Amino acid sequence: MKWLTALFGLTLISCIGIATFSYAAGSKLVEGDVLKIEGEFYTVHDTAGHEVRLHVDKTTHLEGGPFKAGDKVEAHVTDKGHARSMIHLTAAGKMATPGSKIVEGDVLKIEGEFYTVHDTAGHEVRLHVDKTTHLEGTFKAGDKVEAYVTDKGHARSLYHITSLHPTS
Structure with missing residues (x-):
């Protein structure tokens, strides 16, 4: 019985680790308002109410830039917080590309x-x-x-x- 309990525990820990690693490996879309820009780092207040820090450098594809605080943006972001691309959203606040x-x-x-x-x-x-x-x-x-x-x-x-x- 102890062997079965140990096997179950190990399986559970492995599954949690794999799920966490798999989640971290993905990219995401961040939509929101630019709060501030400090060098290569943009802070965006996203639609869920969180402040998200994005790394933006010369490898980031910027569409509709230059960007400034107050702009509504949508960014394609890696699991490490690097913005692969960033676009301006429409002035009305709706996504420029609904269903992205x-x-x-x-x-x-x-x-x-x-x-x-x-x-x-x-x-x-x-x-x-x-x-x-x-x-x-x-x-x-x-x-x-x-x-x-x-x-x-x-x-x-x-x-x-x-x-x-x-x-x-």
Whole structure:
């Protein structure tokens, strides 16, 4: 019985550790108002009422900048707080790109301006990639990617990622 209890405890601890690591490995979208800018760090008051500190540097794709305190923004942010891209939202306070999301997966094929990505949920997602898309390098079938995508399927930015499923 002690052996079974120990096995259960170890399994539970492992599952919590994996869930925490998996959560930390993801990117997120942050929408809110810029409170202050201090060098490469922007403090954003997000829609949930939290203050989020974002790292913004020369690798961040800025759309609609320059930014200042009071601006409404949406940022594609890594798990470490680095803003991969940031866009201005409309003056009315509504999202410039309603339904924006992050798509992670493997590139299945590229046909002209359309990339088909097999996402982590098992779906095939068709992305429109054109000259307005911020690309981090070149892409080919088999690449693991992360894209910041509008509700219409347009990729605002596309990045290479090293692993979709981290191992411990």
